[in-house]
Amino acid sequence: MEKIFTSLGVNPGVLLAQVVNFVLVLGILYLVAYKPLMKMFDERSKKIKESMEQAELIRDKAAQAEKEFEERIQAAAKEGQEIVGRAVRTGEEVRQKAQQEASKEAEVLIGKARREIQRERDGAIDELRKEFADLTVLAAEKVIDRSLDKKAHKEIIEKVLQDSTVIRKG
Amino acid sequence: MxxxxxxxxxxxxxxxxxxxxxxxxxxxxxxxxxxxxxxxxxxxxxxxVHSPEVELPAEEIFTFGPFVIANSVIAAWITMLVLIALSWAATRKMKVIPTRLQSFFEFALGWVYDLCKEVAGEENGRRFFPFVVTIFLFVIMNAWLALLPGYGSISVVNTHGEEVHLLRPANTDINMPLAIAISSFVLVGYFGLKSRGIHFAGEYIRVGGLVSGLKLLFRGKIGAGFGKIFMGAIDAAIGLLEFLSVIVRMVSFTFRLFGNMTAGEILLLVVMSLAPYLVALPFYGLELLVGFVQALIFGGLTLVFLTLAVAFHEEEAA
Known part of the structure; x- marks a missing residue:
């Protein structure tokens, strides 16, 4: 048995040295390579996970912002419509009011003008009547060539005029 | 173009x-x-070119206390130095966005890391990874560095006055595979005992049936006692076989690596002595592949045995 071992080269001293070598390399590589490497792997996967979560978060946020934006735009549009509606209504009111006022004023003016015209007409008619009476008397005098009692005649004419339908006061 | x-x-x-x-x-x-x-x-x-002289035992260069510094030990030192220097250079300034060396290093080790996690599960994979990857790196570096010129061609005179090679590929000295195999099985035992405690040992030492059979016999229940003793003896034999299979595994671990590497070394020596220039090149390629495969087998089997040693526990607990 021992001969087999020695002819194969099994040597306790070398074996011990190689075991020590193996353990040494295991220990040193653990410190130098595996520990930092595993830490790096963990860190990287953590970072990837984090960034993915962050991306998810950002996507959610963006979706939310978009929704909010949409809502706000809709609200703004509604408000705008309201404002326009209100303005239109106000404008309508103002117009109507202006129209009413204008027509009222016009009516007043028209009334006033009408009254003025009436007065003017009445005055003119009076004047005319007077003139007419004088003229008539004058004419009559001429016709009959004598002077009439001016006063009595005037009354007669006045009466005639009163009865006539042609020149009547309004 | x-x-x-x-x-x-x-x-x-x-x-x-x-x-x-x-x-x-x-x-x-x-x-x-x-x-x-x-x-x-x-x-x-x-x-x-000298015709090759194959010697299975590694030659001693000098002794240091209980340690015999053979030429294969010096080769192992060189492997260690290369590995440590490489790791140091690669991990000196670790960054999340890696440099070229770091990314290569990460690729190589990450591959083994993923393998560990795949075979042994997330948690156990993390625990086993340093051991598996050390075996892998050590074996593959031993094999690949042995292809460099200088191995087996530089001669020195040792303390006994004999002319010996300064460097001998560490894997071709049976002590190296044996050392790794022993370490690997110590690890298996350690993890088995740690995670399963007495149950792990109980797989190999099955005397419970025997003892209870003897107890029955002492109480006078002859028939039942002999039946129990018979079953117990079978059980104990199974335990012995299990233990034997562990030894056999270790031996096969050792000889697979030793045999492959020594055969490769002898093949290269023979080809080199037959036709020194260029003809040997394909064989070097072959040896690169063999070194990788052997490292993978050694690391992978260790991983499997580690997983088995702790996995039964989980089945029992479930």
Whole structure:
């Protein structure tokens, strides 16, 4: 048995040295390579996970912002419509009011003008009547060539005029 | 892209390289024993290659206390130095976005890491990874560094006054595979005992049936007692077989690596002595592959045995 071992080269001293070598390399590589490497792997996967979560978060946020934006735009549009509606209504009111006022004023003016015209007409008619009476008397005098009692005649004419339908006061 | 080229070189370069290769092959054949015998020429003395002398035991260079520093031990030191230097350089300034060396290192080790996690599960994979990857790296580096010139060709005189090689590929000395195999099985035992406690040992030492059978016998229940003892003896034998299988595994671990590596070394020596130039090149490629495969097998089997040692526990607990 021992001969087999020695002819194969099994040597306790070398074996011990190689075991020590193996353990040494295991220990040193653990410190130098595996520990930092595993830490790096963990860190990287953590970072990837984090960034993915962050991306998810950002996507959610963006979706939310978009929704909010949409809502706000809709609200703004509604408000705008309201404002326009209100303005239109106000404008309508103002117009109507202006129209009413204008027509009222016009009516007043028209009334006033009408009254003025009436007065003017009445005055003119009076004047005319007077003139007419004088003229008539004058004419009559001429016709009959004598002077009439001016006063009595005037009354007669006045009466005639009163009865006539042609020149009547309004 | 250059036009009219071949293998990325211009035609004149390719032809020149081909001629040089051909010349090297011819010289190699003529300077080796085959060509020498056929054409009856002998190469100049500085070119002749010694016919290989294969020695299984590693030669001792000097001793240091209980440690025998053989040439294979020195080769193992070089492997260690290379591994440590490489790791140090790669992990010196670790960054999340890696440099080229770091990313290569991460790729290589990450591959083994993923393998560990795949075989042993997330948690156990993390625990086993340092051991598995050390075995892998140590074996593959031993194998690959052995292909460098200088291994098996530099001679020194040792403390006993004998002329010996300074460097011998560590894997071709049986002590190295044996050392790794022993370490691997110590690890298996450690993890088995740690995670399963007495149950792990109970797989190999099964005397419970025997003892209870003896107890029955003492109480006078002869029939039942003998039945129990019989079953107990079978159980104990199974335990013994289990233990034996562990030893056999260790031996097979050792000899698989030792045998493959030694065979590869001898193959290279023989080819080199037959035709020293260029002809041996494909065999070097083969040895690169063999080194990788052996490292993978050694690391992978250790991983599997580690997983088995702790996995039964989980089944029992479930």
């Amino acid at each position: 250059r036009k009219g080229g071949c293998l990325g070189c211009a035609f004149p370069v390719v032809i020149g390289l081909g001629l040089v290769s051909l010349a090297l092959i011819i010289i190699g054949f003529l300077s080796g024993p085959i060509g020498g015998k056929i054409f009856n020429v002998s190469p100049p003395a500085w070119m002749s």
